[in-house]
Amino acid sequence: MSQPQNNHKAAISTRSLAIYYGDFRAVKDVDLNIVPRRITAIIGPSGCGKSTVLRAFNRMNDFIPTCHSEGEILYHGHNIYDSDVDPVSVRQHIGMVFQKPNPFPKSIYENIAWGAKINGYKDSLDELVEDSLTQAALWDEVKDNLTQSGLSLSGGQQQRLCIARALAVKPDIILMDEPCSALDPIATLKIEELMRSLSKKYTIIIVTHNMQQAARVSDFTAFFTMDEDRAGRMVEYGETSQIFTRPRKKQTEDYITGRYG
Amino acid sequence: MGYIQPTYQSNSGIKQRQILARYWSKIFLGSILIAILALMVMLINVINDSYGYAAIEYEYDPSIYTPKPIEDLNKVELMKLLSENLSTYRWRTIQQDVSIDQLEVDEIRELVVEELLKPTVVASYSLIPSLFNRTEIHQEINFYHPEARIDFYSWLDFQFLIKSMSVVPENSGVRTAILGSLWIILVAGIFAIPVGIGAAIYLEEYAPSGKFKKIIQSNIDNLAGVPSIIYGILGLAIFVRVLKPLTSGTIFGLELSTGRTIISAGMTIGLLLLPVIIINTQEALRTVPMSLRQASYGVGATRWQTLWYHVLPAALPGILTGAILAISRGIGETSPLILVGASSFINKDPTNIFSNFTTLPLQIYYWTQRPQDQFRNTAAAAILVLLIMLLSLNAVAIILRNHYSRQSRP
Ligand SMILES: Nc1ncnc2c1ncn2[C@@H]1O[C@H](COP(=O)(O)OP(=O)(O)O)[C@@H](O)[C@H]1O
Ligand SMILES: [Mg+2]
Numbered sequence: 001m002s003q004p005q006n007n008h009k010a011a012i013s014t015r016s017l018a019i020y021y022g023d024f025r026a027v028k029d030v031d032l033n034i035v036p037r038r039i040t041a042i043i044g045p046s047g048c049g050k051s052t053v054l055r056a057f058n059r060m061n062d063f064i065p066t067c068h069s070e071g072e073i074l075y076h077g078h079n080i081y082d083s084d085v086d087p088v089s090v091r092q093h094i095g096m097v098f099q100k101p102n103p104f105p106k107s108i109y110e111n112i113a114w115g116a117k118i119n120g121y122k123d124s125l126d127e128l129v130e131d132s133l134t135q136a137a138l139w140d141e142v143k144d145n146l147t148q149s150g151l152s153l154s155g156g157q158q159q160r161l162c163i164a165r166a167l168a169v170k171p172d173i174i175l176m177d178e179p180c181s182a183l184d185p186i187a188t189l190k191i192e193e194l195m196r197s198l199s200k201k202y203t204i205i206i207v208t209h210n211m212q213q214a215a216r217v218s219d220f221t222a223f224f225t226m227d228e229d230r231a232g233r234m235v236e237y238g239e240t241s242q243i244f245t246r247p248r249k250k251q252t253e254d255y256i257t258g259r260y261g
Numbered sequence: 262m263g264y265i266q267p268t269y270q271s272n273s274g275i276k277q278r279q280i281l282a283r284y285w286s287k288i289f290l291g292s293i294l295i296a297i298l299a300l301m302v303m304l305i306n307v308i309n310d311s312y313g314y315a316a317i318e319y320e321y322d323p324s325i326y327t328p329k330p331i332e333d334l335n336k337v338e339l340m341k342l343l344s345e346n347l348s349t350y351r352w353r354t355i356q357q358d359v360s361i362d363q364l365e366v367d368e369i370r371e372l373v374v375e376e377l378l379k380p381t382v383v384a385s386y387s388l389i390p391s392l393f394n395r396t397e398i399h400q401e402i403n404f405y406h407p408e409a410r411i412d413f414y415s416w417l418d419f420q421f422l423i424k425s426m427s428v429v430p431e432n433s434g435v436r437t438a439i440l441g442s443l444w445i446i447l448v449a450g451i452f453a454i455p456v457g458i459g460a461a462i463y464l465e466e467y468a469p470s471g472k473f474k475k476i477i478q479s480n481i482d483n484l485a486g487v488p489s490i491i492y493g494i495l496g497l498a499i500f501v502r503v504l505k506p507l508t509s510g511t512i513f514g515l516e517l518s519t520g521r522t523i524i525s526a527g528m529t530i531g532l533l534l535l536p537v538i539i540i541n542t543q544e545a546l547r548t549v550p551m552s553l554r555q556a557s558y559g560v561g562a563t564r565w566q567t568l569w570y571h572v573l574p575a576a577l578p579g580i581l582t583g584a585i586l587a588i589s590r591g592i593g594e595t596s597p598l599i600l601v602g603a604s605s606f607i608n609k610d611p612t613n614i615f616s617n618f619t620t621l622p623l624q625i626y627y628w629t630q631r632p633q634d635q636f637r638n639t640a641a642a643a644i645l646v647l648l649i650m651l652l653s654l655n656a657v658a659i660i661l662r663n664h665y666s667r668q669s670r671p
Contacts, residue, residue, distance in 0.1 A: 060558065060559070063554070063555075063558065065469070065470050088561055088563050089561070091558060091560070091561045095559060095560065096559040097559075098552060098556070100552060102553060102555065102556040104553070104556060104557075104571065105553075105575070114560070115560030115561060115562070118560075118566050119560075162556070165556075166559065166560065169560050169561055
């Protein structure tokens with residue numbers, strides 16, 4: 001399979017990754033090299049294992065008791081599933097933004113500061129809060145209401161707050177699982193713009209069911225589908241422009257032209 | 262022949278369905294009315310017995326003590342009356358309780374009436390006849406007890422709360438029983454609330470799902486449904502008998518040689534509440550949304566930090582409500598404490614966990630067993646006290662829940 005970049009420059013790469021829920025193999029044979037400081041979109045039909053793969057990248061699957069994986073996920077050349085790796089430290093480096101905005105039921109300030117505090121952040125929290133909110137393009141909207149509850153914001157603002165919260169931990173990779181699916185089109189556009197500006201500093205992996213979104217924001221696209229045994233697998237991976245204009249695989253072409261299923 | 266049925270032909274069906282729906286709503290209305298009626302009957306019954314006319318006679322006529330009417334005596338005369346006619350022992354006990362010199366003249370007069378004339382209720386009437394058959398009651402009392410004074414009597418008054426138990430109904434009160442109930446629920450709560458919450462946290466947040474957890478869980482669910490008398494048998498066997506040196510306090514150098522103490526009763530009630538608290542806490546933890554936990558883990562929090570900073574605060578109102586409701590259940594428990602051995606007659610207040618005890622429900626139970634009519638009145642008054650206690654606890658639970666759930670909303 002074609003890979004956009006060679007291995008040792010990858011921000012994260014998988015080797016023969018397979019993920020199971022109990023006996024059910026949800027994903028198989030994923031070999032993927034994520035390019036640093038770019039946006040990689042994972043697209044594919046519902047149930048093909050996009051979220052499963054994404055959650056594997058920061059070991060959020062650990063909380064699903066039946067879930068286990070085979071193969072390797074390498075971060076800085078280290079398998080994050082090795083027994084000597086603390087999943088908590090993985091999540092400090094690889095942050096996550098979820099499908100439904102989920103701010104803490106605390107003040108806006110606390111939402112940002114809490115993650116840094118528990119991770120032993122020593123510098124000025126005020127600066128960190130301002131910096132994170134600015135990066136997330138939310139500072140101007142909330143700077144006078146930092147003590148207000150995070151839950152009092154609109155859906156789009158809440159999602160940007162969640163992004164700021166992830167940034168405050170100083171990760172280098174940010175995972176986003178359909179971050180706009182609960183938002184209106186204007187809020188969605190704002191988040192997409194934000195992702196573009198963040199990609200200068202961060203590696204972003206976004207799962208989306210919205211192909212236009214993948215085409216608009218991502219630099220690279222991985223297309224997943226599932227076989228008859230319902231095990232998801234990666235069909236094609238390449239630069240977004242190539243995937244959407246000159247797909248190499250028939251399945252990819254069928255999917256992006258809407259002939260799927 | 263071609264008769265096309267209009268689609269709205271099904272209108273008749275709609276009518277029938279509406280009628281059926283109305284019937285059902287009537288049935289539901291009937292259910293709630295029956296429930297309200299049952300509660301009203303219970304409340305009226307209790308209140309009915311707590312208030313009403315009473316005929317009061319003096320056991321000793323005032324004339325045997327003094328030629329003057331008691332109402333006209335002054336302080337010195339009253340004091341003299343007391344010191345002359347009371348036994349030295351009784352005189353000394355009273356002086357230990359209150360310093361008589363400092364009492365008001367009316368208070369001393371009350372003391373004289375209470376100690377020397379010994380008023381007794383010779384007949385008592387419920388509230389409803391007292392309200393509607395006044396003349397008959399007065400005639401009846403005048404006929405049977407021509408000497409008696411007729412009073413509208415409130416069995417539930419402040420004196421009732423602060424008096425201890427007595428063989429005379431009108432001198433009886435619930436102080437010892439209230440203190441016993443409070444002591445026992447304190448012991449039960451101190452044991453069951455932390456242990457129950459801890460166990461629930463372990464089961465819900467830490468225990469690996471598997472056979473072990475399933476077995477424990479179904480055991481706890483079953484324990485919550487075990488009749489409370491079984492806990493009484495357990496408490497009798499373990500706390501009263503096996504652990505007697507501990508529960509009677511003898512190993513701490515106390516004289517009392519029975520295990521039928523507050524600590525035994527409290528632990529028994531604690532055991533009974535444990536599964537209830539565990540289940541309530543688990544329920545509260547389960548309502549904390551997965552998304553909140555994910556948010557916390559997502560910023561690099563450990564399981565403990567997630568639990569402490571997010572899950573527990575979010576579950577707290579539910580946990581507290583569950584604990585308070587469990588406590589109010591514990592206060593009402595009667596049968597296990599009969600087995601563990603509450604004293605049926607006790608007028609010494611509990612002072613520590615090795616004291617003998619009685620509780621409010623037990624007191625009610627024993628009073629209803631007594632032959633004197635007037636103990637029915639004291640039992641009813643005690644039921645009112647118990648109801649007020651339970652209702653206030655439930656009100657606290659509701660207030661706490663509202664307070665905390667308002668905090669976690671925007
Ligand atoms: N917690 C879980 N337990 C068991 N099966 C799961 C769980 N989560 C997802 N699956 C299964 O794994 C497959 C992939 O799911 P998912 O990764 O959510 O797909 P996608 O995000 O692409 O829609 C689906 O068949 C789904 O039913
Ligand atoms: Mg998904």
